[in-house]
Amino acid sequence: MGKIFAGIFFSFFALLVIHIFFLVLHIFLWITEGLVLGIFVETIYFSVLLKWMLLADIIWVSFVLGFVLKRKKYKTEPQHYLSYEPIKHPIAAVIIPTFNEADNVEKVVKDYKMQPNVKYVYVIDNNSSDKTPDIAEKCGAVVIRKKINKGGFGDSCVVGFNEVLKTDANIVALTECDGT
Numbered sequence: 001m002g003k004i005f006a007g008i009f010f011s012f013f014a015l016l017v018i019h020i021f022f023l024v025l026h027i028f029l030w031i032t033e034g035l036v037l038g039i040f041v042e043t044i045y046f047s048v049l050l051k052w053m054l055l056a057d058i059i060w061v062s063f064v065l066g067f068v069l070k071r072k073k074y075k076t077e078p079q080h081y082l083s084y085e086p087i088k089h090p091i092a093a094v095i096i097p098t099f100n101e102a103d104n105v106e107k108v109v110k111d112y113k114m115q116p117n118v119k120y121v122y123v124i125d126n127n128s129s130d131k132t133p134d135i136a137e138k139c140g141a142v143v144i145r146k147k148i149n150k151g152g153f154g155d156s157c158v159v160g161f162n163e164v165l166k167t168d169a170n171i172v173a174l175t176e177c178d179g180t
Contacts, residue, residue, distance in 0.1 A: 008063055015056055022049060093120035093169035095160030096141070097153055101177040102130040108177050109139040117171070122163055124156040 094112045098105060105123065112121050123136035127149040137143045144159060151158075157174060164172050 090117040092171040093164045097156035099126040
């Protein structure tokens with residue numbers, strides 16, 4: 001469908017250029033030779049270029065109508081609906097970006113470790129100056145230490161997602177370390 005739409009779209013501009021060329025050509029002839037009613041009407045009426053243009057216009061309009069009529073019910077067809085398939089064996093991974101969260105990290109990691117389907121807890125430490133990564137490791141989280149604070153929160157999220165992709169987790173949660 002995309003190729004057909006692109007073909008229709010670009011052919012419109014080709015036809016537009018041809019029509020403008022035809023119009024400019026006849027305006028040029030009218031300016032140089034003057035408006036001789038019989039000759040001007042005859043050149044337009046018997047013009048082979050005009051006949052090809054009209055044929056191209058008819059073909060283009062029929063393609064557009066066919067495309068529109070075929071796509072009329074595209075969005076309402078049931079095979080295009082999203083289907084819901086429950087996860088039979090949920091395995092969750094939690095990503096917790098941190099920066100100087102020593103006061104909160106122990107409670108947050110332990111709370112997530114107690115959840116029934118949470119198998120992985122990743123703490124992405126953004127070069128904390130306190131004991132955040134040590135406390136998280138002690139609680140059983142996988143700690144990824146960034147040596148420099150580059151990229152901030154967004155970079156920590158990306159690092160966490162890249163680590164989770166290496167696991168067998170089929171559910172991923174991204175959370176703050178403040179307990180919310």
